[in-house]
Every structure is written in C-alpha cells, then in structure tokens.
Amino acid sequence: MRILSTALTILLTTALAACTAQPGFDKQLGHEIDEGGYGSVTRNNTAIMSGEINATQQLNVRFRAEVPSTVTFSFNSAQLTPEARQVLARQADWIRQFPELRFSVYGHTDLVGSNSYNQTLGKRRAQAVVAFFASQGISTHRLEALVSYGKTRPVVATQGPEEANRRTVTEVAGFHKRQSAPLNGKYAEVIFREYVESATRPIPEPTRVRTELNPGG
Numbered sequence: 001m002r003i004l005s006t007a008l009t010i011l012l013t014t015a016l017a018a019c020t021a022q023p024g025f026d027k028q029l030g031h032e033i034d035e036g037g038y039g040s041v042t043r044n045n046t047a048i049m050s051g052e053i054n055a056t057q058q059l060n061v062r063f064r065a066e067v068p069s070t071v072t073f074s075f076n077s078a079q080l081t082p083e084a085r086q087v088l089a090r091q092a093d094w095i096r097q098f099p100e101l102r103f104s105v106y107g108h109t110d111l112v113g114s115n116s117y118n119q120t121l122g123k124r125r126a127q128a129v130v131a132f133f134a135s136q137g138i139s140t141h142r143l144e145a146l147v148s149y150g151k152t153r154p155v156v157a158t159q160g161p162e163e164a165n166r167r168t169v170t171e172v173a174g175f176h177k178r179q180s181a182p183l184n185g186k187y188a189e190v191i192f193r194e195y196v197e198s199a200t201r202p203i204p205e206p207t208r209v210r211t212e213l214n215p216g217g
Helices: 004-019 040-050 055-066 080-095 115-135 186-199
Strands: 071-072 100-109 142-145 168-173
Touching: 055 168, 071 080, 080 115, 100 115, 115 142, 115 168
Parallel strands: 100 142
Antiparallel strands: 071 168, 100 168
16 A cells, blocks of 8 residues: 555656646736736736727737747848748738737838838838738738838938848737727637637646556566
C-alpha cells in the first residue's frame, strides 16, 4: 500500500505541474490588453461597455502589440515586397479572428516628389494592401484604403528617399455594421468568444508512473 500511495502522489504532483506550466494559465482573459494588477481587465472591459474607454483604441493597442501594423515599399513603387507579404499575412491572420471589426489602411510616401503625385502613390499602396487581404479571404466590406497622407506624415524628417516613410499602416477602424447602441454588443461578443475558446484549451496528459512490487523477481 505504501508503494501504491507513493506512486499516486507522484502522478498527481506531475499532472499539477504540467497544468500550471501552461502559458497564461494563471492570467485573466484579456490580460494582453491591460497588464495591470488582477481585476484591471474586468474594470477595463466595464469601462469600454459604458463608453468611458474607447473600444477601438483598446483593440488597436492589442493589434499593434500582437502583430506589426506597418509595411514599407521600394522607392516610387506600390508593389508588395516579399517581406511586406509576410507581415501582411500575419495581419490577415489577426483580422480573421475578429469578424466583428472593420480595418483601415493608410498610405504614406517619403518627401521626394510633388504633393499630388505622392497623394496618388500613397493611395495605390493602401489599395495594394487591401487587395492582398482580399486574396486571403477577408471581405472588402470590412476594409478601406483611405485617401493617403502622402508625404505629410514622415517618420523620419528628411527630404531625401527614406524607406521608413514609404509605408502603409493598418488600424482597427471600429465595429462592422455598428448601430446606435453604445457598442451594439460587439465588444462583448469578442470577449465571450475568446472566453469560450480558452475554456476548451487541451489539458496535457498526466505522466504515468509504473511501480513493480517485485523488481527483478
């Protein structure tokens, strides 16, 4: 009996250790948005539903934290580079998780060239990104290639060519088909769906311990 009791103790201890080792096992759902103390996520969600905090701003914080929001372009080009496609594929994966949301893509250029030319070039870059998202199965009704900022918002203040300025930025624009109610329940849908998904996370198999009563007999 003592051997059997010891074996059961080892089995339960190993299983408990495996569970607590899971990433995020001891964190609140939604901790990615607010890394404050325990309970801050609930307060944050309550403030969003009441209109005290803007839900779109909070979702943008999460989007930028989980995927790169910017891709860059070659000089005088609206063609997506292989590196840009890799980043946009990650953005598309994130966008697909949230069918409730709409997204805007803003186009930018460096300071070389006229205002009118760069305005058009920035718009073409934004349209190229939207077209890529559409090729990934995302509805264009949820996407908007906004009139570009052209060269009016450089990241690096230089008159010469600068890759960091030749970019598009993807942002959460709001909720799809939003009505007049404060959030129309959309933010609650996002939180509830993630809550259900977190509850179905697979639990690792416990480690089995085999004990022989008469080893070598």
